Amino acid sequence: MALDRIRIEGSKRLSGEIPISGAKNAALPLLAATLLTAKPCRLRNLPSVKDVDTMAEVLRVLGVRVNFGDGVFEAQAASLTNDEAPYDYVRKMRASVLLLGPLLGRFGHARVSMPGGCAIGVRPINLHLKAFEALGAEVHLAEGYVEAKAKRLRGVDFLFDSVTVTGTVNAMMAAAFAEGKTTLRNCAREPEIAAVADALRQMGVRVNGDGSETIHIEGRKELGGFDVTMIPDRIETGTYLVAGAITYGDLFLRGARASDLPAVLDKLRETGAEISYDSSGIRVRGRKPIQPTDIATAPHPGFPTDMQAQFVTLLSLAKGVSVVTETIFENRFMHVAELTRMGANLKIQGSSVTIAGVEKLTGASLMATDLRASASLVLAGLAAEGTTELLRIYHLDRGYENMDHKLRAVGANIQRVHETGK
Numbered sequence: 001m002a003l004d005r006i007r008i009e010g011s012k013r014l015s016g017e018i019p020i021s022g023a024k025n026a027a028l029p030l031l032a033a034t035l036l037t038a039k040p041c042r043l044r045n046l047p048s049v050k051d052v053d054t055m056a057e058v059l060r061v062l063g064v065r066v067n068f069g070d071g072v073f074e075a076q077a078a079s080l081t082n083d084e085a086p087y088d089y090v091r092k093m094r095a096s097v098l099l100l101g102p103l104l105g106r107f108g109h110a111r112v113s114m115p116g117g118c119a120i121g122v123r124p125i126n127l128h129l130k131a132f133e134a135l136g137a138e139v140h141l142a143e144g145y146v147e148a149k150a151k152r153l154r155g156v157d158f159l160f161d162s163v164t165v166t167g168t169v170n171a172m173m174a175a176a177f178a179e180g181k182t183t184l185r186n187c188a189r190e191p192e193i194a195a196v197a198d199a200l201r202q203m204g205v206r207v208n209g210d211g212s213e214t215i216h217i218e219g220r221k222e223l224g225g226f227d228v229t230m231i232p233d234r235i236e237t238g239t240y241l242v243a244g245a246i247t248y249g250d251l252f253l254r255g256a257r258a259s260d261l262p263a264v265l266d267k268l269r270e271t272g273a274e275i276s277y278d279s280s281g282i283r284v285r286g287r288k289p290i291q292p293t294d295i296a297t298a299p300h301p302g303f304p305t306d307m308q309a310q311f312v313t314l315l316s317l318a319k320g321v322s323v324v325t326e327t328i329f330e331n332r333f334m335h336v337a338e339l340t341r342m343g344a345n346l347k348i349q350g351s352s353v354t355i356a357g358v359e360k361l362t363g364a365s366l367m368a369t370d371l372r373a374s375a376s377l378v379l380a381g382l383a384a385e386g387t388t389e390l391l392r393i394y395h396l397d398r399g400y401e402n403m404d405h406k407l408r409a410v411g412a413n414i415q416r417v418h419e420t421g422k
């Protein structure tokens with residue numbers, strides 16, 4: 001419910017086990033990849049989050065036969081009734097841009113509404129379109145829609161001007177149908193890229209180099225289906241690791257994969273938290289006092305921009321001064337104003353925020369804005385003295401599965417209040 005809010009009584013030490021869900025940012029491209037084939041595809045361990053529901057709905061609108069039973073999502077794009085992703089869906093989720101690559105590759109035509117900007121920035125897709133044109137497509141923009149068409153895509157040696165996660169995925173999916181070999185350079189290296197490459201390999205596409213900055217793809221005329229299990233969500237993992245650290249608690253995140261977030265684990269250790277892990281998950285023990293440290297976000301395997309807000313919250317309570325620099329998005333400090341209202345001492349200078357640690361945060365009524373800023377405010381509420389109310393938590397529901405349940409299970413005093421729309 002859009003009007004739901006979350007209420008937290010803070011300063012409770014968290015302890016226990018949290019199960020980590022499937023990765024939202026692997027699920028979205030893999031759902032789009034079901035368009036690449038007329039064969040059935042199976043996706044397991046999908047997280048039940050709003051963005052995944054939206055993407056499944058878009059597939060349905062395009063004519064993909066989808067059904068969901070005992071944790072397995074089945075999709076079959078045997079024949080589409082529509083090759084246009086309407087604005088009404090795209091405006092809710094910019095990841096709809098991931099439909100362009102498969103539709104263009106398989107059908108030679110795609111029409112997707114330009115994703116509007118969102119809270120964290122303009123979010124252009126010029127690099128996606130440049131890759132499609134390099135593969136031989138004609139691209140033009142009209143009435144707020146992107147239209148791409150090509151008789152036959154041809155393999156190319158293409159260099160991305162800058163690193164783009166969904167741009168890399170879109171180019172991979174279009175190149176899966178391009179005649180001959182494609183080399184993509186300056187690619188994103190996030191674990192989600194390898195997840196998409198694994199599915200493409202199951203579909204019969206020769207892909208290698210995924211996870212490095214250069215990916216090689218040999219296209220085919222027709223692709224088979226795939227059956228994949230989502231990798232664990234590394235940003236959900238990072239978020240709950242911070243929850244354990246900031247409440248000086250002791251949490252075990254079952255199913256978390258330490259190799260997916262090396263920079264986050266390093267930075268957590270620098271702040272004094274104790275981290276240990278094995279193949280079953282990651283354990284975090286918070287230690288007083290929290291130590292200050294400096295962070296600059298970077299493409300994977302650097303420190304993820306999606307963990308920046310959560311660390312600003314953690315460092316707000318450090319014993320000393322920290323500087324956090326956001327290098328990926330132009331406006332990803334929405335959480336700063338709200339944290340300041342809780343007593344944090346933060347100063348934005350350009351793309352950096354200087355954090356002078358304070359003794360404590362006090363609960364307040366807060367407004368969520370984008371997904372990860374909202375998560376950082378929940379973390380602040382968990383650590384703060386007193387009551388915190390967070391409004392507009394539909395932002396949270398886009399990317400966190402059952403966050404209040406998971407936190408309550410480890411001792412947080414957190415309630416979801418259903419607003420009757422009064």
Ligand code: EPZ
Binds near residue numbers: 166
């Ligand atoms: C993906 O978004 C993630 N979303 C984002 O996670 C994440 O923050 C981002 O990568 C960076 O890691 C999904 O995977 C669904 P980009 P994406 O293209 O692909 C600029 C979350 O919280 N750019 O890597 O859209 C862009 O403006 C979300 O789960 C261009 O200029 O991000 C940004 O400054 C938020 N032109 C930078 O590159 C383009 O054509 C990185 O963007 C494309 C991107």
